Amino acid sequence: MLAQRGHAWLLHGPSGLGQYGLAVALAQAWLCDQPTADGACGTCHSCHQFEVRAHTDLVVLMPETAMMALGWPLGEKAQADIDDKKRKPSREIRIDAMRDALEFAQRTSGRGRGKVMLVYPAERMNQVTANALLKTLEEPPGDMRFVLATEAAHQLLPTIRSRCQGAHACVAGTGAGPAWLQEEGVPAAAATALLRAAGGRPEDALRLHRGGLDAQAWSRWPKALARGDMATVADWSPAQAVEAMQKLCHDLMAVQAGAAPASSTRATCRPPRRCPR
Numbered sequence: 397m398l399a400q401r402g403h404a405w406l407l408h409g410p411s412g413l414g415q416y417g418l419a420v421a422l423a424q425a426w427l428c429d430q431p432t433a434d435g436a437c438g439t440c441h442s443c444h445q446f447e448v449r450a451h452t453d454l455v456v457l458m459p460e461t462a463m464m465a466l467g468w469p470l471g472e473k474a475q476a477d478i479d480d481k482k483r484k485p486s487r488e489i490r491i492d493a494m495r496d497a498l499e500f501a502q503r504t505s506g507r508g509r510g511k512v513m514l515v516y517p518a519e520r521m522n523q524v525t526a527n528a529l530l531k532t533l534e535e536p537p538g539d540m541r542f543v544l545a546t547e548a549a550h551q552l553l554p555t556i557r558s559r560c561q562g563a564h565a566c567v568a569g570t571g572a573g574p575a576w577l578q579e580e581g582v583p584a585a586a587a588t589a590l591l592r593a594a595g596g597r598p599e600d601a602l603r604l605h606r607g608g609l610d611a612q613a614w615s616r617w618p619k620a621l622a623r624g625d626m627a628t629v630a631d632w633s634p635a636q637a638v639e640a641m642q643k644l645c646h647d648l649m650a651v652q653a654g655a656a657p658a659s660s661t662r663a664t665c666r667p668p669r670r671c672p673r
């Protein structure tokens with residue numbers, strides 16, 4: 397992706413596959429003073445500015461709730477309004493933030509390596525905000541690059557999608573996923589089972605691990621449920637239990653239709669011979 401040209405990239409695919417992390421890494425590499433084929437160097441002045449989230453040539457457009465959760469600073473006025481309880485943090489990308497970003501796009505780059513706009517989750521732009529971005533994508537200022545990341549590309553304006561080069565994140569097989577999970581502190585014995593529970597999506601698997609999901613309990617619970625034994629799921633939160641049941645229903649239908657289950661094993665997806673009384 398680094399070696400390819402193109403001023404605007406759209407990183408898309410289902411949730412849990414790291415589009416946000418990839419967008420951040422790409423933005424940092426574009427701005428880095430000494431980028432390598434693998435990405436940003438991590439040591440130059442630009443990388444330092446990026447890592448402390450104070451890069452003068454980077455503008456980040458996210459819903460304010462997401463910026464706060466991911467540790468990005470809000471603009472002075474927005475922060476003051478929220479501190480003074482004049483309004484709540486926005487759950488979508490605000491048109492004011494987009495206007496500021498477009499003004500930034502017209503300025504000269506401070507460090508001479510161009511400027512970058514990062515938009516995530518890109519589907520959280522409303523019609524007005526998306527149209528404002530579209531105009532800039534159509535006539536980009538010379539040294540501006542864009543990276544949009546989304547887990548719901550179908551909700552974007554088709555004209556925005558067609559203005560960007562696309563990179564589709566795919567569900568990992570058994571290759572890199574477990575190794576990455578182990579690097580993040582998941583025990584080796586649980587990594588593969590958690591990845592399966594998350595339908596092959598590494599970030600979702602890590603979220604399940606951090607939420608306290610026991611990988612062994614996951615593989616046992618469909619059969620336990622079929623027996624009417626609720627002990628395995630007794631400690632799950634309602635949200636975890638609903639998510640688990642949605643996944644099981646999906647997999648039972650998949651298996652019935654002759655497809656492979658996404659989050660369970662084939663053995664756990666066999667319907668019981670007769671219903672428990």
Ligand SMILES: [Zn+2]
Nearest residue numbers: 428437440443
């Ligand atoms: Zn660097």
